[in-house]
Amino acid sequence: MDGWARAELALHLFAQNPARIGGVVVRLRAGPARDRVRIWLQAHLDTVCISPSISDDQLYGGIDLSAALAHGRLIQTQGLLHPGKTVILTMAERCEPHLAAKLAHALEQRQIAGLIALDEGADEDERCPDVLAQHLALHIAPEGRMSDDWLTRTSGGDKTNEPEKLFNKINAVPAGTVKIDPNHLSDLTELAARFGIDSLRAPLLAAVVAKAHAGLCGRDQTNFTDIETAAALVFPQRATQLPDRQDA
Amino acid sequence: MTHFPFSAIVGQDDMKRAMILTAIDPKIGGVLVFGDRGTGKSTAVRALAGLLPPIQALRGCPVNAETPDDSPDWAGLSTFFTEIRPTPVIDLPLGATEDRVVGALDIEKALTKGEKAFEPGLLARANRGYLYIDEVNLLEDHIVDLLLDVAQSGENVVEREGLSIRHPARFVLVGSGNPEEGELRPQLLDRFGLSVEVRSPRDLAQRIEVIKRRDAFETDPAAFMDRFADAEKDMQSQIIKARNGLSRVSTPDEILEDCASLCLALGSDGLRGELTLIRAARALAAFEGKRKIRRDHLRSVSAIALSHRLRRDPLDEAGSSARVARTVESVLG
Numbered sequence: 001m002d003g004w005a006r007a008e009l010a011l012h013l014f015a016q017n018p019a020r021i022g023g024v025v026v027r028l029r030a031g032p033a034r035d036r037v038r039i040w041l042q043a044h045l046d047t048v049c050i051s052p053s054i055s056d057d058q059l060y061g062g063i064d065l066s067a068a069l070a071h072g073r074l075i076q077t078q079g080l081l082h083p084g085k086t087v088i089l090t091m092a093e094r095c096e097p098h099l100a101a102k103l104a105h106a107l108e109q110r111q112i113a114g115l116i117a118l119d120e121g122a123d124e125d126e127r128c129p130d131v132l133a134q135h136l137a138l139h140i141a142p143e144g145r146m147s148d149d150w151l152t153r154t155s156g157g158d159k160t161n162e163p164e165k166l167f168n169k170i171n172a173v174p175a176g177t178v179k180i181d182p183n184h185l186s187d188l189t190e191l192a193a194r195f196g197i198d199s200l201r202a203p204l205l206a207a208v209v210a211k212a213h214a215g216l217c218g219r220d221q222t223n224f225t226d227i228e229t230a231a232a233l234v235f236p237q238r239a240t241q242l243p244d245r246q247d248a
Numbered sequence: 249m250t251h252f253p254f255s256a257i258v259g260q261d262d263m264k265r266a267m268i269l270t271a272i273d274p275k276i277g278g279v280l281v282f283g284d285r286g287t288g289k290s291t292a293v294r295a296l297a298g299l300l301p302p303i304q305a306l307r308g309c310p311v312n313a314e315t316p317d318d319s320p321d322w323a324g325l326s327t328f329f330t331e332i333r334p335t336p337v338i339d340l341p342l343g344a345t346e347d348r349v350v351g352a353l354d355i356e357k358a359l360t361k362g363e364k365a366f367e368p369g370l371l372a373r374a375n376r377g378y379l380y381i382d383e384v385n386l387l388e389d390h391i392v393d394l395l396l397d398v399a400q401s402g403e404n405v406v407e408r409e410g411l412s413i414r415h416p417a418r419f420v421l422v423g424s425g426n427p428e429e430g431e432l433r434p435q436l437l438d439r440f441g442l443s444v445e446v447r448s449p450r451d452l453a454q455r456i457e458v459i460k461r462r463d464a465f466e467t468d469p470a471a472f473m474d475r476f477a478d479a480e481k482d483m484q485s486q487i488i489k490a491r492n493g494l495s496r497v498s499t500p501d502e503i504l505e506d507c508a509s510l511c512l513a514l515g516s517d518g519l520r521g522e523l524t525l526i527r528a529a530r531a532l533a534a535f536e537g538k539r540k541i542r543r544d545h546l547r548s549v550s551a552i553a554l555s556h557r558l559r560r561d562p563l564d565e566a567g568s569s570a571r572v573a574r575t576v577e578s579v580l581g
Binding site: 131 | 360426462
């Protein structure tokens with residue numbers, strides 16, 4: 001599976017269970033690919049777009065002064081955070097840790113459905129702050145040439161097992177009903193440790209992703225492929241070391 | 249939202265001990281939990297809420313006052329019935345404005361009735377309870393300034409928009425943060441009685457158990473809570489017992505001497521270190537059902553009570569917990 005196919009799969013997995021997966025960091029420079037991600041998200045999910053300079057009033061809501069004075073009673077504006085909305089954060093690499101922590105808190109408290117961080121960072125250091133990125137299970141950064149029909153193929157294509165058919169399968173098996181084998185949990189934890197990932201959030205998120213993948217494939221029990229896919233999607237960008245091949 | 253049960257937390261003994269001690273004796277002054285991401289800091293703090301014994305408060309009182317005398321006039325209570333409510337554990341989110349923290353003019357009433365009324369903030373709600381700040385080192389400076397003052401005086405004074413209001417705001421400060429986001433101001437650091445450094449368990453079997461429990465909790469919270477209901481109840485009654493036994497724990501003179509020499513050897517600022525050390529040791533003794541503080545108690549709590557009160561020693565590379573451990577070793581033998 002190349003980076004583009006993996007990215008496509010990641011977005012579908014996210015749509016399968018946004019609340020638990022948390023979100024996706026999409027590291028792509030401005031261009032047709034990034035546009036397609038946005039169009040796809042806006043077509044399939046209830047989204048709201050914010051930028052790193054957003055004020056707290058916009059985020060949480062505040063007093064609507066003119067309406068309040070006109071009606072003679074307190075009228076609050078609705079903030080952009082809403083349990084049903086997936087937040088798209090543009091220019092995520094410019095996001096200050098303060099905002100990142102607030103958004104992470106909103107995710108944790110389920111004040112939003114999920115979050116997509118569109119990260120246009122140019123170099124290694126310019127990236128979505130960790131305080132937020134750690135809550136987003138999937139990180140995608142496809143490179144090279146994308147195929148002409150990436151993320152635009154409609155359902156009803158002829159390649160039945162390809163991601164283009166995937167969107168129709170979302171929620172065919174609700175994510176909450178998929179069970180994970182306890183051995184698979186151990187495998188994921190061990191694998192995360194081999195990658196030198198200290199945080200225990202990583203294997204937990206990988207477990208959620210594995211379940212989402214099983215659900216997407218129409219199963220209510222995880223199998224080895226789900227674990228493999230989840231590990232490939234969640235661990236590499238969090239890794240601090242390469243797993244030792246000999247004991248792998 | 250149900251919270252992960254405290255007794256289901258795997259390992260993290262220091263953090264759990266600090267939480268239990270502060271639940272036994274709120275006067276110890278709260279806990280600061282510092283550590284890397286994904287170590288279960290906020291899980292533990294939120295779980296603490298489940299352990300705290302309920303309080304008796306006047307019905308409808310915005311500051312959870314116990315008696316009519318403690319209830320401020322502006323609350324406008326006309327009847328004084330008491331009720332049992334859970335100890336408040338109030339979240340202070342990073343985005344909270346000054347208005348929301350200290351309280352402000354009730355704009356609704358001002359607009360509709362032309363009245364100047366006070367709308368209490370988070371500090372009022374946290375009175376007699378706990379105030380929790382996640383990512384405490386990202387809290388904005390002007391909010392920190394407010395907190396420092398109120399946490400010290402136990403009273404919130406609001407002088408703004410033509411209001412002049414005061415109300416009790418005695419709360420235990422609980423914070424969690426990640427050292428990567430920067431250091432905490434020493435003044436704020438000092439307001440925390442205990443500080444714990446957490447890291448995720450090194451042992452693979454323990455890590456796997458953490459993941460299994462967490463997955464079980466998230467898959468079926470109700471069943472998971474059931475599984476730990478007895479353990480939670482036991483823990484809570486043990487805390488209540490320890491609270492009641494606290495005043496009967498005696499402090500032998502040699503323990504006081506030990507405390508003083510420990511703090512002198514460490515060069516910790518002021519007397520707050522000694523006081524916290526004794527309080528924490530006493531709470532631990534009460535928790536273990538002992539009538540007297542022993543050296544073992546001091547040993548167990550010295551790192552969490554003192555490591556954040558040391559002056560920085562540029563010639564000493566070792567971490568502050570290691571320095572405390574070394575000094576405890578040499579002073580207490």
